[in-house]
Amino acid sequence: xxxxxxSVIVPAIVVALxxxxxxxxxxxxxxxxxxxxxxxxAATAVVAGLQGxxxxxxxxxxxxxxxxxxxxxxxxxxxxxxxxxxxxxxxQLVEIRKLFDEALxxxxxxxxxxxxKGGQDAFVPAFFRAQLLDYFNRKSEGRYQAIVTMRSxxxxxxxxxxxxxxxxxxxxxxxxxxxxKGEVEPQSKAIGTRFVSYWPMKIGEPCAVCHQRSGLxxxxxxxxGATVVVVEAPR
Ligand code: HEC
Numbered sequence: 738x739x740x741x742x743x744s745v746i747v748p749a750i751v752v753a754l755x756x757x758x759x760x761x762x763x764x765x766x767x768x769x770x771x772x773x774x775x776x777x778x779a780a781t782a783v784v785a786g787l788q789g790x791x792x793x794x795x796x797x798x799x800x801x802x803x804x805x806x807x808x809x810x811x812x813x814x815x816x817x818x819x820x821x822x823x824x825x826x827x828x829q830l831v832e833i834r835k836l837f838d839e840a841l842x843x844x845x846x847x848x849x850x851x852x853x854k855g856g857q858d859a860f861v862p863a864f865f866r867a868q869l870l871d872y873f874n875r876k877s878e879g880r881y882q883a884i885v886t887m888r889s890x891x892x893x894x895x896x897x898x899x900x901x902x903x904x905x906x907x908x909x910x911x912x913x914x915x916x917x918k919g920e921v922e923p924q925s926k927a928i929g930t931r932f933v934s935y936w937p938m939k940i941g942e943p944c945a946v947c948h949q950r951s952g953l954x955x956x957x958x959x960x961x962g963a964t965v966v967v968v969e970a971p972r
Contacts, residue, residue, distance in 0.1 A: 763827060763829060763971065764827050764829055764830055766932030766968040766970065767925065767932060767934070768830075769829065769830070769833065769881070769932075769968045770925065770932060770934040770936075770966040770968050771934075772818070772830050772833055772834075773833060773881060773883050773966045773968075774883075774934070774936040774964055774966055775814065775817045775818040776814065776818070776833065776834065776837045777837075777866065777869070777870065777883060777964055778813070778817050778964075779810055779813035779814040779816075779817050779818065780810055780813075780837060780840075780841050780865075780866070780869055781862050781865065781866045781869075782813040782817070783806060783809045783810050783813060783841075784860070784861075784862045784865040784866075785862045785943070786809065786813075787800065787801075787852070788861070788862070788943065788947075790855070791852055791855045791856075791859055791860050792855065792856070792857050792858065792859070793855065794854065794855030794856055794859075795855065796852055796853055796855060798853065801845065801849050801852050801853060803842050803845065803846070806841060806842075806845050807838065807841065807842070810822070810838075810841055811823070822834060829971075833877075833881070836873055836876050836877060837869075837873060839872075839876070840869045840870075840872040840873045840876070841869065843872055844865060844868045844869050844872060847868075848860060848865070848868070857950070858947065858950065858951075861947065863885065863893075863894075863897075866885055867885065867897070870883045870884060870885070879969065880968075880969050881966070881967065881968055881969070882966070882967040883964060883965070883966045883967075884902040884903065884964070884965050885897065885902075885962060885963070885964050885965075886898065886899045886902050886903070886912065886916065886962060886963060886965060887916065887961075887962035887963070888913075888916040888917055888919070891953060891955065891962075893948065893951045893953055899912055899913050899916060903965065905928075905967075907928045907929075908928060908931070908933050908965070908967060911926050911928065911933060911935075912933075912935060912963070912965050915935050915937075915963070916962075916963065919959070919960035920935070920937060920960070920963075921937050921939065921960050922937065923935060923936050923937065930969060930970040931967050931968065931969055931970070932967070932968045932970075933965065933966070933967050934965070934966045934967075934968075935963050935964075935965055936963055936964040936965070936966065937960060937961075937962075937963045938960075938961040938962050938963060938964070939958060939959065939960065939961050940955045940956065940957055940958065940959045940960070940961040941957060941961075942957055944961055945957050
């Protein structure tokens with residue numbers, strides 16, 4: 738009877754904590770990478786969701802207030818990450834979420850006038866994400882690094898070329914091979930003390946339609962670039 742009760746309680750705790758492995762210890766580098774990728778996707782989805790109104794120049798002030806943006810971010814995070822953004826979690830994950838919250842507020846505050854003014858492709862998800870990750874990378878002081886890149890034959894902005902955004906030779910070599918293949922499954926590799934992950938994206942209808950305006954022909958369902966996350970070993 739006692740045993741039965743325990744088997745009910747343990748999974749409940751696991752769910753409440755909100756991360757899958759290493760429940761009893763600190764999250765692994767792989768757990769952290771997964772968290773950074775999920776948080777990046779959730780934040781990007783907020784801006785992607787506003788694209789129609791940004792392009793039409795019809796966003797209201799209320800829709801770009803920090804409270805609305807943060808609420809939308811939390812909704813997407815729950816969908817993507819499977820747990821609540823403000824649920825209890827390991828301190829390292831909490832710190833990453835806090836950094837993303839800060840980054841989101843910083844970037845939206847900075848670009849709110851551009852979002853409100855709007856116009857065709859005035860503020861695209863990829864531009865927002867690059868700004869967001871730039872802030873996150875700077876604030877995490879080398880412990881984490883996240884970038885988004887694409888193979889050279891399918892780049893809209895050459896500043897996102899792998900050689901431009903990845904300084905480390907070994908990381909670059911690993912990522913370039915996967916990009917050239919158009920690998921659509923997530924991959925990871927330990928390089929020295931760093932854990933490097935490759936999180937591929939797929940082209941959806943809105944991606945294809947918008948990229949075509951920049952002269953890029955991509956098929957729906959095809960490989961659409963990748964988020965690369967580097968997590969240093971804990972000090
Ligand atoms: C409203 C237009 C728009 C939509 C929607 C959009 N993109 Fe883009 N995307 C762009 C533009 C413009 C750039 C170049 C941004 C810049 O200045 O860096 C870009 C850049 C990128 C990049 C960085 C590499 C590069 O080519 O510069 C990736 C990867 C990317 N998009 C993937 C996607 C995926 C995947 C989707 C859909 C889930 C998507 N995009 C949706 C317009 C869009």
